[in-house]
Amino acid sequence: MLSFLRYVPLVIVVATAFATGYYSTAGSLLWLGAAIPLSALAILGCYNLFHPTNNLLRIYPLLAYGRFFSEEIRPEIHQYFVEDDTHGSPLSFNDRQMVYERAAKEHQEKSFGTELDVYASGYEWLNHTIAPKDANPEQFRITIGGAACKHPYDMALLNVSSMSFGSLSANAVLALNGGAKLGAFAHATGEGGLSQYHLRPGGDLVWEIGTAYFGCRTEDGRFDPEQFAEKAAEQAVKCVTVKLSQGAKPGLGGVMPASKMTEEIAKVRGVPAHQKCVSPPGHTEFNTPIGLLQFLEQLRELCGWKPVGFKLCIGHRSEFLAICKAMLETNILPDYIIVDGGEGGTGAAPLEFEDHVGVPLTEGLHFVNQSLIACGLRDAIKVGCSGKITSAFGMAKRIIQGADYCNSARAMMLALGCIQAQRCETNRCPTGITTQDPSRTRGLQPDVKKHRVRNFQHATVMEFNRLIASMGLDGPEQLHPSMLMRRVGPTTVKSYEDIYYQAEPNELVDGCDASFWGRDWTDARSDCFGPRTIKANA
Numbered sequence: 044m045l046s047f048l049r050y051v052p053l054v055i056v057v058a059t060a061f062a063t064g065y066y067s068t069a070g071s072l073l074w075l076g077a078a079i080p081l082s083a084l085a086i087l088g089c090y091n092l093f094h095p096t097n098n099l100l101r102i103y104p105l106l107a108y109g110r111f112f113s114e115e116i117r118p119e120i121h122q123y124f125v126e127d128d129t130h131g132s133p134l135s136f137n138d139r140q141m142v143y144e145r146a147a148k149e150h151q152e153k154s155f156g157t158e159l160d161v162y163a164s165g166y167e168w169l170n171h172t173i174a175p176k177d178a179n180p181e182q183f184r185i186t187i188g189g190a191a192c193k194h195p196y197d198m199a200l201l202n203v204s205s206m207s208f209g210s211l212s213a214n215a216v217l218a219l220n221g222g223a224k225l226g227a228f229a230h231a232t233g234e235g236g237l238s239q240y241h242l243r244p245g246g247d248l249v250w251e252i253g254t255a256y257f258g259c260r261t262e263d264g265r266f267d268p269e270q271f272a273e274k275a276a277e278q279a280v281k282c283v284t285v286k287l288s289q290g291a292k293p294g295l296g297g298v299m300p301a302s303k304m305t306e307e308i309a310k311v312r313g314v315p316a317h318q319k320c321v322s323p324p325g326h327t328e329f330n331t332p333i334g335l336l337q338f339l340e341q342l343r344e345l346c347g348w349k350p351v352g353f354k355l356c357i358g359h360r361s362e363f364l365a366i367c368k369a370m371l372e373t374n375i376l377p378d379y380i381i382v383d384g385g386e387g388g389t390g391a392a393p394l395e396f397e398d399h400v401g402v403p404l405t406e407g408l409h410f411v412n413q414s415l416i417a418c419g420l421r422d423a424i425k426v427g428c429s430g431k432i433t434s435a436f437g438m439a440k441r442i443i444q445g446a447d448y449c450n451s452a453r454a455m456m457l458a459l460g461c462i463q464a465q466r467c468e469t470n471r472c473p474t475g476i477t478t479q480d481p482s483r484t485r486g487l488q489p490d491v492k493k494h495r496v497r498n499f500q501h502a503t504v505m506e507f508n509r510l511i512a513s514m515g516l517d518g519p520e521q522l523h524p525s526m527l528m529r530r531v532g533p534t535t536v537k538s539y540e541d542i543y544y545q546a547e548p549n550e551l552v553d554g555c556d557a558s559f560w561g562r563d564w565t566d567a568r569s570d571c572f573g574p575r576t577i578k579a580n581a
Contacts (some may be wrong), residue, residue, distance in 0.1 A: 141433065169510065254326050413445070
């Protein structure tokens with residue numbers, strides 16, 4: 044008997060619809076106004092009894108919509124009423140609030156002590172000194188450009204990480220680049236091509252070239268040297284990055300839904316409009332480590348000897364060591380390498396890739412840094428990193444782990460007004476940042492938001508300056524793994540110097556057999572990418 048209660052709402056709606064319809068025949072507009080929506084709801088409920096695909100609607104003709112609505116608002120309910128200040132994900136409430144306050148130039152202090160459990164395993168901190176320095180009032184900068192570079196670039200310590208026009212709205216790109224112009228830091232274009240919105244404000248650009256070669260591709264999807272040379276000559280383009288993989292979906296090409304592929308975005312990318320666009324998972328211009336370096340050398344010559352580098356999320360360790368072997372054999376060196384963390388980023392990706400593919404930034408960054416040191420290449424190549432960097436502590440931590448500078452995407456989106464709704468892939472972003480819907484993008488005002496982007500970057504870098512000054516340091520180059528502490532057990536604390544392997548210069552070149560490298564150095568081949576089993580059959 045109780046099983047029939049699920050039909051009670053439908054019975055009530057149908058009965059009420061009949062009743063209001065009957066009274067509306069007397070000519071009452073009030074009854075007619077009620078009869079129309081009730082009749083529509085009754086028809087819908089009756090149709091659901093025989094729904095062709097959804098079993099919930101067939102069994103619970105109207106009640107099932109309550110579940111659908113609850114699912115729709117679940118992220119907002121969880122974010123605003125369930126999660127605490129420190130454990131929200133991907134970014135905690137405290138992280139988001141700090142970005143908002145810095146972007147708005149509001150107070151950034153908190154009272155009554157930390158909310159973190161300082162005795163929990165995994166808690167990290169920096170050691171200060173009794174004799175602190177005065178903080179440097181200027182931003183530190185890192186010169187990007189090796190011996191083959193004729194136009195080196197002074198990179199800020201915190202920059203806008205890769206986000207494409209198409210994934211972002213035009214107004215969002217304008218605001219990010221406008222903020223970069225005001226704050227004199229770099230803005231990475233993402234792999235979606237070089238658009239007028241990247242160029243119009245005049246901020247410094249790092250042009251990213253992905254597997255689809257958007258903006259410099261032939262009709263059949265191959266690399267077009269002439270297009271590339273023409274666009275790379277733009278004064279705003281300071282560096283060129285070849286994207287091998289990204290943390291959100293390493294080993295997988297990007298996807299642009301047909302609903303977001305407008306005529307304008309298609310023109311920038313060089314692909315058909317209003318069609319789903321899927322980037323290849325790998326590059327077609329090279330398939331070996333030596334081929335990668337030769338492609339970088341080609342780009343370097345075509346762009347007028349500006350800094351050229353590559354970006355990757357670490358997967359098989361032997362593959363990166365293979366690139367290092369290729370560098371030693373050819374003497375072709377990238378000016379910089381950007382390490383992306385497997386934590387995922389702003390790009391929408393399958394859950395399996397976001398959660399379980401790619402080396403996290405801590406291990407990936409450490410491995411790249413130690414590999415370059417062990418091959419005697421570190422002094423000639425700068426290392427950048429990206430992956431959930433929102434604070435001065437996050438910057439210091441990554442520089443200690445091996446980076447020279449940091450990039451951030453999610454924090455910059457928060458500075459624009461992102462509320463972490465996690466609707467990026469739906470074209471229904473509520474803040475107008477990751478959508479091409481004009482009714483939504485109009486709410487984002489570039490001339491206002493560019494100041495927020497600049498404010499956040501400036502405040503965070505200045506806080507970084509104060510942080511290292513409190514440690515008694517004159518500059519970021521003095522940061523060392525011994526200065527970053529981590530609780531690894533209830534009564535055990537170790538520094539990163541003790542936790543992670545510290546390579547000696549040239550140890551791999553000189554034939555060191557340290558257990559840290561395992562068989563990876565032996566398996567690394569400059570003429571082949573791929574895991575050990577594939578190489579064995581090559």
